Amino acid sequence: MLLSQLKLTSDQKIEHRILTAAEHLFAVQGYERTTTKQLAELSKVAEGTLFRHFESKKTILAAVMSRGWDALLDDLIETLCEVSDCQDMVGLLRHRLQDVHRHADLIKVCLLQTPFHPELCEAIQQKRLKQMLDVLEAYIQTGIDRGCYRPLKAANVAQVLLVIFLGMSWFDNPLLNAQDIPQAEIQISETLADILMNGLLLHS
Amino acid sequence: MLLSQLKLTSDQKIEHRILTAAEHLFAVQGYERTTTKQLAELSKVAEGTLFRHFESKKTILAAVMSRGWDALLDDLIETLCEVSDCQDMVGLLRHRLQDVHRHADLIKVCLLQTPFHPELCEAIQQKRLKQMLDVLEAYIQTGIDRGCYRPLKAANVAQVLLVIFLGMSWFDNPLLNAQDIPQAEIQISETLADILMNGLLLHS
Amino acid sequence: MLLSQLKLTSDQKIEHRILTAAEHLFAVQGYERTTTKQLAELSKVAEGTLFRHFESKKTILAAVMSRGWDALLDDLIETLCEVSDCQDMVGLLRHRLQDVHRHADLIKVCLLQTPFHPELCEAIQQKRLKQMLDVLEAYIQTGIDRGCYRPLKAANVAQVLLVIFLGMSWFDNPLLNAQDIPQAEIQISETLADILMNGLLLHS
């Protein structure tokens, strides 16, 4: 039992190394431009070993995405827990900004590879995305119930926030970062917080 | 002179065909998965001909992107012109939503290929993105000056809107469309318009 | 027209080179042990060129077999024509022996690769094998009609001859050749001719 546990642990270690390497390489170079050779080198395993642990290169992508959406959902839940004050939109977006940077690789893989692998969305992302909408909706609904937010339909607001969160992922993108807006992200996100706050708050 | 012009014209025609084919194929399959063979077939030219008009496959991507950002900028300017009433945020986002669908291919190519080809961003997108920010800023500033919007820093608001516009691009993505949100886009965008309007408008 | 013919000719030349190389390598090393790299080297083309002319390695095998069975059928017909004297069984088997050696590679490929590629048999070999049986049957029937052979069922005798002809293919095989029977083939085939002749001839 101990032995089999050890083996399993050793197994997970390799898989973990592979997935971590894949997450990074897929994010930086894209899925297609990343070769299994590079994956093996960065994972410090032989190329053949990749295929002992994953059926194909595509399976590795699926695993990275699966793990990724779990992490993103966890992030979101944690953020909403920590920023329980429904007036603290600044805190919320600041958290999100940190998440965007902390999980920069994950986000790139999960969001950018999606359109070309629709079959990978169905099982995994939908479930996670649905959960994200649910926790966001509960968060908003709480704010509305407390008389903090305007009595909008919470589900719709949740979707709006999700789209904004997705939009913020672009921050970690040469498109925006190469601009003459060094660290302007903070300005943007705080202006965004200001606007959203004003737009959501019930003006008594 | 006439002959060379004719040739040049004929040349442009081929280039146009190639770029149109490329835009579509790159959007649907991604840049890497699109072969020059497919490109040639859809363009109705021989494979070798591609390389008489473009240095390499990558150059074709650069050209598609360049053309794409021009179109996106034109779209934005046109939208802002048509929706000159600064209270009509609903109209603005509805326009944007139409643009997202009309230029679905373009957006996919311009936004999704960007992170993996940062060198293509520098020359082209930055200029266009800067112009977009400029026209958005002018649009906002006008609203502020008219006493319509709250006296926020127009440049920051412009960046916020740009991020929101980018975020709306996700609408055309299996990630969101496969959800149980059929046509919910309209709901989302109108809720978004509502929130932004409330957040931006000067509450007299 | 001339140009296209030239191109076509040049094409056929390459395909011919590939098929000839394949025939030899498949015969000597077997299909599986022959790499496309070797095929390309012996054909004096680049590896990629193989796949311009043939869909896959297996298609090359199919083409070799197809060509092979045509040649074997031609051989048989020619043999039967030249040995029209139905008493000259020695001549017939001597011809066959020559054919076995002349088309040693072809025979190896056609006969030995067959069991592992049954799908390649259906379209090609069956037709040819049927034709072989037909010409053999006609040959035998003529002999019977002339009162030369015993009045056996010609179709059955044709099958017997075919099996004997196939058996003679083993002559070109380390199994038999490595024996201490140098050139004993001739003895065997002449004894065989003797026996068959006695067995077939009508003893008046």
Place this chain on the structure above:
Amino acid sequence: MLLSQLKLTSDQKIEHRILTAAEHLFAVQGYERTTTKQLAELSKVAEGTLFRHFESKKTILAAVMSRGWDALLDDLIETLCEVSDCQDMVGLLRHRLQDVHRHADLIKVCLLQTPFHPELCEAIQQKRLKQMLDVLEAYIQTGIDRGCYRPLKAANVAQVLLVIFLGMSWFDNPLLNAQDIPQAEIQISETLADILMNGLLLHS
């Protein structure tokens, strides 16, 4: 001593399982297409264990062939013993036909893999083939001595019979079986018996 014998016995048991699995897989899929993984699975041993009992995959083939030729020789001897009536050529070929089907796997491996592994022929098959020729020769010689067969050179006739026996191996081959000759094997073999009988018998 007892323990080592037990171990040895256990060893032989595994080897037996491996060889039986190999015989079947090599016959059905060919040597090259059979992986050591499949071999291990069918043998119910671990992949590594194969290499404790056999130096390499090729050694397994050699062992299968060696065992195979022994069985084929035994078959032949048994057949000749049971069909001691030298006029019963029909019985002889009928026996052979049964052997062909009973040892279909063995025959495929021994005959079809031979040309691609000539080094495996030298030590094993030659000896067995020689023995086969010897028993056949003795069988024929007895028939001649009894005044049953024509006074041909027995050694030559033995070779003829061997070639015919080899040829009959083709019966178990898609090449012949896919023909519109359902069960025609029996017809062929009986016609063959008829012809040989007539060809060999001394017409008094």
Place this chain on the structure above:
DNA sequence: AATGAATGAGCGTTCATTCAT
């Protein structure tokens, strides 16, 4: 002795690019 995870050379195949026509 038996295991099965790890290995990495080598496979069949693809495809951006070149160049003779």
Place this chain on the structure above:
DNA sequence: TATGAATGAACGCTCATTCAT
């Protein structure tokens, strides 16, 4: 100028063999 056949490096993946357990 336009063509498309030829190229060959590089790809994802397989599998006989090794070796730590």
